Amino acid sequence: MFVSLSVHISENTLLTSVRCDLQLHESHPAYEIAPRGLQMDSAANGQYVVSSPSNSNNEAKKSPELANVRVSADERAFLKRKCPYLNDAYITFLETFQLKPAEQLEIKFTPSQDTGSDEDEGNVEYIIKGLWLDTILYEIPLLALTSQAYFMFTDKEWDYHQQEEKAFRKGCTLLENGCVFSEFGTRRRRDYHTQDLVMQGLSRAAAEGKKQGWKGAFTGTSNVHFAMKYDTNAVGTVAHEWYMTIAAITDDYENANELALQYWLGCFGEGVSTSYSKKPSCFKLTQIGPWNRSHGYIRNSRFPQSFP
């Protein structure tokens, strides 16, 4: 099915939704459109929704594989080793955690002008329903799959040729010029393999940088899976989703930034402190601008774990 030029992604505290203009090619089986994760079925009104695996035997075979993804023992060990700020309770929770796209995810396609043609353009909307705890992990996989579908069916003028080399050269240029950078491309990747090649190139550039004594540094990747694969640091931020959601929950927008940080430090206080002293790049707290009250960040990092 996919797509045309503009992809508009909107995120809000109610739900994570992705809308993009697209062209509909019904000739492509739905499971091809969103490989290994989503399947869509044509509804009578021209909308596409996630089919339940129980709809038919045939569809059961193509059941959404997102539902089958689990955290392995290796991944657990990696999280414990590289992400000590994630507490044991969470890692245990993650081991049994699974996405349930058949229940939680709805995908709609609304053609802007419904001519019934395969070339119709319109909006795709993902609606994810459920507890915040259960739905939060959908965003990145869905964005990555959407991006992959775009590069599978619309922008096809690319291949893997020289991708690794390009990443290597870019990495070398950055490192040579003293830049400190990390890889944050998961949600807009062409596909898994492309990101893999980029990570290969950047890792090679990092090794070259160490060898040559360049000032710059490749600090890691936001993608935890690739951090594990290339034995580098997983890096992240405190997302605006955190502040916005807490503002919405408490309905106290004036103090939401402070409160959200207090919650955050209550959960990661020690870990963040450790991360800052040992691995400065582990968290990027660039979004704490409003946090300029007199009591400041350092003092609040001592908040007890039981807060509030």
Place this chain on the structure above:
Amino acid sequence: MNRQSKTFNIICLLCRVLYSAANSANAYLFPANRRIKKSAWSALLLGFLRSTLLSSILCSSFLTVTPFGNFRGGFVYSFSFTYRNLRYTSKMGQEATPPTPEGITSLLDTDLYKLTMQCAILKYFPDVCKSICPYFRKHAANICQM
């Protein structure tokens, strides 16, 4: 023997011409993602080269009076050619191999900030339902309009 060496050279040359012609046709006829994989071409060609190389070696073992100098020319040429193709295969093999895990195959194939946030949610907001919370509805609508 000279003749055989020349034949071998010609075969190698033909292979090169065929290979580049096939590549050009491949690039011209198909869009980028539907092209016949270069590793497949290389594998085909290598298979052919190996068989020709093997036959040359067999010939040389049968014909013990091989003038070494002349035959070496053939071997050196064929070796370098084979080497180039091997290198090409390994390079393109790496680049042209379809992604082994397609789509999403790991829960950790996500950004770290989602995991850290989920960790904090588990601790403080395990029961918050984003889609039914009235605050979310009210304020998300406002935020969206901003």
